[in-house]
Amino acid sequence: MRFAGRDLGCVRGDRAIFAGLDFDLPAGGALVLSGPNGSGKSSLLRVLASLLPPAAGQLTWDGQDVAADPEAHRARLHYQGHHEALKPELTAAENLGFWAGLQQPAGGAVHDALNRFGLADLAEQPVRLLSAGQRRRLSLSRILASPAPLWLLDEPSVGLDARSVRTLEAEIEAHRAAGGLVVLATHQPLDLADQQELSVADFPPAPVTADDDPWAGALW
């Protein structure tokens, strides 16, 4: 397994976020995205998740273009964004069971996943009764409930206590040891063995020059 991007560019609205970004992540690799707020970490993760089509460049999985078979790409990734995607009316186990079942027809290891984030006792509690940190852990345990080789995590440690951050680090390391890949954006350094770092801010888009600007020659 090898996940790579070449010459990636991203445009949101009419603003270019980054351009000419390359990365190459082998099996078991961890890519940590850094950069100040607004530098495009979340946008890059959304591009990698195929939620947002790249404005330029190409993503490949084992040398094959991801855009050629987007459904296969979606089946092999877990994306954890800023939203928790939890329904307050459903119990923790019901929430998790739904996502695991959607990812994997046979259903997933819901109770095992809850256990690993220390939520086993809360399995039958409605999510509206959980604290913010517990909701965050429940949301993260979704990625453990069904297997997928590629994890894309956007600020996974926000709102977690020290113990849960260690659990998260251990789960990421276990996932990598099994050959999985992780791309994560974080401001809080996580203790991961030989991680690759990528500063999104190092790939600024080319400034708009008079030649590129269709309005530059306008007469007003």
Place this chain on the structure above:
Amino acid sequence: MQETAVDPAAAGDPGPGLLRGFARVVARDLRLALRQRGDALLAVLFFVLTAMLFPFGIGQEPNLLQRIAPGVVWVTALLAVLLSLERLFLRDYEDGSLELMALSPVPLPVIVLAKVTAHWLTTGLPLLAAAPIIALMYGLPAEGYGILLAAMALGTPTLSLIGAVGAALTLGARRGGVLIPLLVLPLYIPVLIFGVSAVDAQMAGLSARPQLLLMGAGLLAAIALAPWAAAGAVRQAVE
């Protein structure tokens, strides 16, 4: 060179997987609707209460009420569906569920169709069940009931399907709930026209078959097109 690696998630029979994904989304949405009954009840209550208002406004001549009964049932049912459309996608959009659904291996049109099915079961079906009560209040002759229900059974799923496109297109727009009726109402007019004229034809002693066939054709076309259109709009919204 072009050999594809065997992917554990992609392996296996895709057919039952699709069906299972569909069933899971329907079951989840029904369970959510059951846990917050207020939302689903609102549409039916609106339907019954609005229909009850007309006699107060226009007087209680039996002949007049009888004549306008199909129209009142259809117009109020249509407005009740409109009222419920915003909740079809909005909550899932706001809490990030929709973007995870767009990333799931189950194709998005299948998920959209499942959500529309659940919407119809919690909105259209209760309206269908409440329609005879209103017809009774308006003194609709007995021979009209069967056709009214048949027309509603064909028409309300069409309303949910078309509405899903409008609801998906307005995701992310400010005051999207206000935009939905503007987008959707013009497309509801054919359903309204044929739904009312089916009952009128029956009461005039004519066959309602052509109207019902047309409504069936409309439903089939909506099933074939609306989930793809709505899925495209959802993909735009979660970009």
